[in-house]
Amino acid sequence: MTPRFTALHAVHESAGAHFTDFGGWQMPLRYGSELAEHRAVREAAGLFDLSHMGEVRVSGPGAGAFLDFALVGKLSAIALGKAKYSMICAEDGGILDDLIVYRLAEDDYLVVPNAGNTPTVVDALRERAVGFEVTVRDASAETSLLAIQGPRAAAILEQLLVGVDRARVASLKYYSATAAVVAGRQALVARTGYTGEDGFELFVANLDAAPLWSALETAGQESGLIPCGLAARDSLRLEAGMPLYGHELSRDLTPYEAGLGGVVALAKPGDFVGREALQRARDAGMGTTSGRRLVGLRGLGRRSARAGYPVLHDGEPVGEVTSGQPSPTLGHPIALAYVPVGLAEPGTRLDVDLRGRPEPFEVVALPFYQRQK
């Protein structure tokens, strides 16, 4: 597959980025030190290119009812200008993707799937749209997404806003979005993110991506803002206990095992794709009294568990690590892993097989890190 490049590729290249393949895209992994980038987001601000994410416009008089049928949540209940974390499941309850849905207007929604899953999500939405008064338009190729995250993000962004837009963005609540002109460019500004910090995600036309990136960099220079790559994005989201598709979430899991049963609105009226299977999984106590569950692990030694490593109980393999690394903020190894529900209680001692040597870990409550509000 030929790698895809975002509209900011030249900007990243001139900034000396190290690139990595992610979902078929050539994305910046880091610019300099990924630890410095991680810390900048926790202590000041970081700037991310997330243009690999998908953007799917779902509009028409049937949009709300359609999304209620196609996804597991009750999206018709999202208030105007608000966003909701949801999932799209297969008929058998398996997770096709996790995504964020913004309600931009009465009959107009923006669905943001993960980079590599965008084609799957678009295909599934189109198939499921039959019989609904709705259009599904994949706007991913023409849309760029920039994120500014960290305690100083709001103050930096404010410098690029004028008039009512400035007031509107300043009062924007978490998981809300508004149209605004940022540094002279039309943007959809959302107070969302994947780092555990306050911050914004800005959807813009591709042509506006580089000018906006440069405006944000300039505005943030004195506040300590630096460009951040996917390495920092991954360590930040892991500390915040947020799942990553392909690691914590997959086609072989329902939302219940992931501890995200709350996204499934079994109480909503009407049928939706996966309802029967998800109802059965819930009735069976999947993720609570039966099956496996996603847990947080804290390393008691210095060595880190990594994705794919076996979790041991009394020397026997009982589960698998899905993500793991040393936590830059906490200073000890952290990991997410699937274990049998009987071993999911915080305080449970488990071992992880670190390349042939068992190392002690302890189940801890998620998230690992939570910012002071």
Add this chain to the structure above:
Amino acid sequence: MSTIRSGYRYSEDHEWLDTSASPARVGISAVAAEELGDVVHLELPEVGAEVTAGEPCGEVESTKSVADIYAPVSGTVVEINDAVLDDPAVVNEDPYGAGWLFSVEVSTEGSLLTAEEYAEKNGGELT
């Protein structure tokens, strides 16, 4: 571009060997340090341990990954660089100097590349 220290010799697995020091010193190249990203933890052989050329004798962990450290020579470990155990970031900052890992009394050398050969293979810049 990563630098490659002239005069040192290198294993295929990116360890360097400095035989101008006595006993010989071992570390990892800037190419490897750059590829790994920020080094956060090291597992090194113990003083007195016998290492075998081409065999793993430790680990270097970065935030993103972990890699084996292969012994570039066979011999007995004489000294461990405690400074890098305390502050593994030194490996990124000064991989050929303060970031050395251990020293070894060499009995047999493994198959090693000259700095020029290593640079040729890995596209680094000789310094």
